[in-house]
Amino acid sequence: MNKNMKILIVDDFSTMRRIIKNLLRDLGFTNTQEADDGTTALPLLQSGNFDFLITDWNMPGMQGIDLLKAVRADDKLKGIPVLMVTAESKRDQIVEAAQAGVNGYVVKPFTAGTLEEKINKIFERVAA
């Protein structure tokens, strides 16, 4: 796995973005950027050559699920692995995210171990 890959962290709570950024740094990923909802994330993704997207679901403006759908519908972006990190835990929602093409789904509150495991799994599959 390329530890220098460019990662976009999308969450409306700045505290959660900091937590994820710090956990990623602990795992050796230092090339991260942040956005506070889908509306600000999408232009960043379109202009920024990102390798990985980590997004919350419930955000004002553009929701994470809509960001995921927009990414999958964009020819340039559709290959980006997407990990959803969210407090949304209804079965219907997880199914919806899976159908929209999410690569991993972590429910909050989560542990550093869970985040690492899901990221590893996503990139094992991408490499395979």
Place this chain on the structure above:
Amino acid sequence: MAESPDQAKEQLLLARSLVSHLESGNEDEAVSVIAELAGFRDSMLFQEIGRLTRELHDSINGFVMDARLADIAQTDMPDAAERLRYVIATTEQAANTTLGAVEDSLPLADSLRSDARHLAEQWARFNSRQLSVDDFRELSAELSHFLSVTESNSEALHGKLSEVLLAQGYQDITGQVIRKVIALVDDVEGKLVELVRLSGHRSRTAGDGPAEGRDVSPQGPVVPGVDKGDVVNCQDDVDDLLSSLGF
């Protein structure tokens, strides 16, 4: 105030008779006609008050029957209290986790500081050639011990700081829950404003009906005892569900 054509005609007749009574100097007659005309005014006022009372009555009935209001009283308010209790429990847990990690960390940092201070003194003595060979052997053993303690303490400190880091997730979780309660408070405020408006004889606006169909709109964090329905309980459930979908 609307008047019927009959009433208008009658009033006109009375007005004419008033003028003729006044012209011919029949004061008593004139006064009785004026009283009659005033009586018209009174009865129209009563009619109007009656109409407004009926309107107010209907509006209040409609307001009380508003299903959203019943929902607020029966479900949302108790839910809001439960959600706020969950916020207290979650913030308390995060505070305890953080305090625990700090309490565990301080002695680790203290022991590193005091060991380093002691070694610095010995090292200064060594540099000024005040140490015997035996003293130096002891210093060397202490240094080696210090290096290994530094490594393990730093690792433990890193772990404790990571605990503190993760514990801050409470801000996101409770923030989402509090937002929901704020939305309810706004809703109640709207209803109260409506009530105030009603008492000012203004017309009532119809409320929005609830949305129908499969709902995948964001729900926020699951609050135990409040949120029911088909939710997963832990990360393992999420993983099971996803693997059943071929993930």
